[in-house]
Amino acid sequence: MREIAEVAQAYLFLISRYFGGKEGLLAALTDAFVASRREGGLSYPPQNTLEDEIRCYLHAKLHDDLKDEEIVRLIISRAAIDAAFREGSATHIDGKADQNFRARVRRLQDDGRVSADVDVDLLFTAVVHVSFSVNFFGAMIGARPRSEIEALFHGFAKALSEGVPVQQEKSGLP
Template sequence: MGDTSLLKSKTTDQKETVTRSKSKKRDRSASEERLLQAAEDIFAKHGFKGATTRMIADKAKVNESLIGRYFDGKMGLLFALIETHIKEKVHEELLYPPQATAREELSALVDSMFIHHCQKDEEFFKIVLGQCLVDPKFLKRIREVAPINQYIPLVIARLEVLKAQGLIQKDVDLQTMMEVFDTYFHGAMFFDRILMGNDVNAIKTKLNVFINGIATALEVKAK
């Protein structure tokens, strides 16, 4: 075989290797995606403890061994789901436009959090919360990977603009105020929504009362 033929043969082999590699990556990616979706459905239906890797694999229509190979078991699969949700929720900016007053800003924030976070992911949140309550090691790991109040600096930046415009009192501690807001909001979601099963609109009504109290403390008093 001449040098030219040998070179062509090597080039062809290299192209075929690259093609096979890309194909395997696509296949793995597709299998991982199916497993993640199946796991979320099965966890929501049976709970983390009641779900089995066999149930998940059957729903995803893949070999059960792939769960161990790709995710290191059921717990690894749950954490992969958590990381996926975290990536979807971390934004560089808020998902609604800046508002003209602190009261309107906080009201828009509540609406946004309900739409993009709470209602959409309520069942998954229950799964994670339930596991946190019974598994201290799981809770510790969640604390290490979950972003804490990542939206707060974004809201504070907007409130600082309103403060510069003379619409918010100069001596207000916005950091503390937003941390109080965050605690109350998630407390309402845990107690009112999950434990008591209250209607979302009823929770929003209660939150609006809370927002009015914060806004009254924030806004400059009319002379």
């Protein structure tokens, strides 16, 4: 806390008073970090297929996680050992955070490239869990080669998109 106060050029007692100690400061930092991720748009243009949208999304999130690796590691490690922190931060990992991705999938639905009955929330939750697993355990912890991560993202996007039905055109034929 003393180092943080020095870097922030603030009084230690004010940080403690405002945030309620280290735990409160970490909670506020987590909230701010997640809010910044939710507010930003996606860093790539809308894609024409679900497979490309998933693949590009996974790549963008890998880039973001590696750019913010220190805070990502801090939040995850704290959540792994602190049940109260984990419960408090559970609202941030609801699988419904990225409205940008949802809007993109809904656009694909509107264009008939993804069936209207696809559960976008469930689809996004699957993508988020793969993103977390590969980014944290593969890239950050396991230091897997970029080519391996690329292959995982490509294979997952292909497999998931092939399992999602495309809306069929209505024709008068049986």
